[in-house]
Structure formats: C-alpha cells, structure tokens
Amino acid sequence: MRRPWGVLALSVVAVSAASAFISLQGPPPSPPPSGDPVQPIAFPHNTHAGQFRIDCQYCHFSAERSLSAGIPPVESCMGCHTVIQGRNRPEEVNKLREYWNRGEPIPWVRIYKVADHVRFPHMRHVSPQGGNLDCSECHGAVEEIEVIRGVAQPLTMGWCVDCHRKKEASVDCTVCHY
Numbered sequence: 001m002r003r004p005w006g007v008l009a010l011s012v013v014a015v016s017a018a019s020a021f022i023s024l025q026g027p028p029p030s031p032p033p034s035g036d037p038v039q040p041i042a043f044p045h046n047t048h049a050g051q052f053r054i055d056c057q058y059c060h061f062s063a064e065r066s067l068s069a070g071i072p073p074v075e076s077c078m079g080c081h082t083v084i085q086g087r088n089r090p091e092e093v094n095k096l097r098e099y100w101n102r103g104e105p106i107p108w109v110r111i112y113k114v115a116d117h118v119r120f121p122h123m124r125h126v127s128p129q130g131g132n133l134d135c136s137e138c139h140g141a142v143e144e145i146e147v148i149r150g151v152a153q154p155l156t157m158g159w160c161v162d163c164h165r166k167k168e169a170s171v172d173c174t175v176c177h178y
C-alpha cells in the first residue's frame with residue numbers, strides 16, 4: 001500500500017508545481033500608464049457625462065459603497081441604446097448591440113490599477129461620511145475626455161501619502177498594504 005501513496009504524492013507535487021508556474025505568469029498585464037489601450041468600443045465620456053450630464057455614479061454604481069467603483073454591465077447601456085443609435089458613431093453602437101445579442105460582457109481594458117499589495121477603497125474617498133472627494137481629484141475632468149487613454153495621476157505611493165498628509169488621513173503602512 002505504500003507505493004500508490006508515493007505515486008499520488010508525486011503527482012500532487014507535479015500538479016502544484018504546474019499551477020505555481022501558471023500563477024507566476026499571472027493575469028494579462030494592464031496597459032502601462034502612458035499606454036494607449038484600445039477599448040472594444042470607443043465609449044465617449046464627454047457625450048455621456050458632459051453633454052448629457054449623466055451622473056458618474058449612475059454607471060459607476062458602487063463607488064460610495066465598496067472598494068471598486070464598478071464598470072456598468074451591458075444591460076445599463078441598453079436601457080438607452082435599444083432606441084439611441086447615435087448620430088456620430090453609429091458603428092460603435094452596433095458593436096454594443098452585438099455584445100448584447102450574444103449575451104457577452106464587454107471586455108473593457110482596465111486603465112487605473114494599483115499594485116496587488118495595495119488596498120484602495122473608493123467608498124472611503126468618495127462617500128459623504130468619508131473623504132467626500134470629487135472623482136476629478138484623482139481622475140481629472142473625465143466629462144471632457146472623449147475616450148480615456150491613460151491615467152490623470154501617477155498612482156504612486158508618494159501621491160497617496162501626500163494627500164493623506166494634507167487631509168490628515170492615516171499614513172499608517174497597514175491601512176494601504178495587505
């Protein structure tokens with residue numbers, strides 16, 4: 001009865017070595033700050049948040065409640081775009097309908113991202129009971145940007161800590177680091 005266990009133990013080692021290899025490779029890298037991510041649909045923030053004054057949190061619905069601000073699901077786009085074809089870029093709205101018809105989520109490319117060892121809670125920054133900061137403090141005048149192509153701020157530790165000092169928020173290592 002010893003031999004099969006030995007074989008089993010060996011294959012467990014082999015499997016975990018293989019998965020360690022896979023996890024070392026990690027997820028696909030997000031674009032560098034200066035990069036120019038090509039989004040699956042050219043989503044115009046200036047039209048939605050500027051011209052039509054749709055509230056940021058109508059789409060980024062969880063900013064006041066959780067760590068992430070949230071990216072809207074296809075359903076929230078279709079509330080308007082079943083009827084609105086768009087006069088300037090109707091072909092982009094066609095792409096949106098194709099994702100909807102296939103029942104697929106839109107694979108948006110992530111732009112703002114801190115390192116995995118850093119904790120960034122949106123709700124602590126934007127909720128009225130927290131920092132009560134405007135989105136533009138960190139993301140710039142998004143309502144004027146046609147397509148977001150890069151970050152408005154460096155997202156370095158110095159940037160975080162400078163504002164924390166100014167606003168008398170905690171600069172304790174453990175509030176930001178896991």
Ligand code: HEC
Binds near residue numbers: 039045058135
């Ligand atoms: C009609 C829905 C809608 C509204 C309104 C909207 N957004 Fe967005 N936002 C999106 C979508 C879709 C994306 C993903 C595509 C992209 O990155 O351009 C996005 C992406 C972003 C990103 C980049 C996310 C990343 O990948 O890191 C930021 C920052 C952002 N929005 C901020 C804002 C702010 C600030 C406002 C208000 C001034 C706003 N948005 C209004 C739909 C919306």
Ligand code: HEC
Binds near residue numbers: 081084
């Ligand atoms: C509250 C209504 C509303 C929602 C929700 C909405 N849109 Fe729009 N969208 C509009 C309006 C209005 C226009 C401008 C149409 C025009 O000027 O002809 C537009 C324009 C666009 C355009 C450019 C088309 C053009 O010709 O201007 C794209 C692409 C687009 N929306 C994608 C999206 C996506 C993706 C979502 C979901 C993340 C979304 N929209 C959510 C109302 C909305």
Ligand code: HEC
Binds near residue numbers: 060070113133138
């Ligand atoms: C104090 C700075 C700051 C403020 C204020 C802020 N953000 Fe962010 N935002 C960030 C950082 C940093 C990231 C990257 C977070 C990460 O990687 O976990 C981010 C990521 C995002 C993302 C992409 C990922 C996600 O969280 O879903 C969206 C969308 C976004 N912010 C929208 C908003 C909106 C809308 C507001 C206002 C309601 C806002 N942010 C306010 C700093 C800020």
Ligand code: HEC
Binds near residue numbers: 119164
């Ligand atoms: C523009 C100013 C500003 C920037 C930039 C900023 N923060 Fe903050 N942050 C605040 C304020 C103000 C608070 C305190 C909110 C409150 O009182 O609840 C806070 C609170 C926090 C908290 C909760 C602290 C606690 O005591 O539990 C964390 C975690 C945090 N920030 C992380 C970050 C990280 C990580 C970055 C950079 C990626 C960052 N912040 C950038 C203003 C900022």
Ligand code: HEC
Binds near residue numbers: 160164170172176
């Ligand atoms: C307000 C949030 C915040 C606080 C407080 C904070 N850090 Fe950081 N730290 C960050 C962010 C954001 C990064 C990622 C920077 C980047 O990717 O460029 C980081 C990165 C780091 C790194 C990695 C450096 C690298 O090259 O990636 C170390 C080590 C570190 N911090 C240590 C500390 C120590 C020690 C303290 C306490 C004295 C501390 N941090 C306090 C936000 C914070």
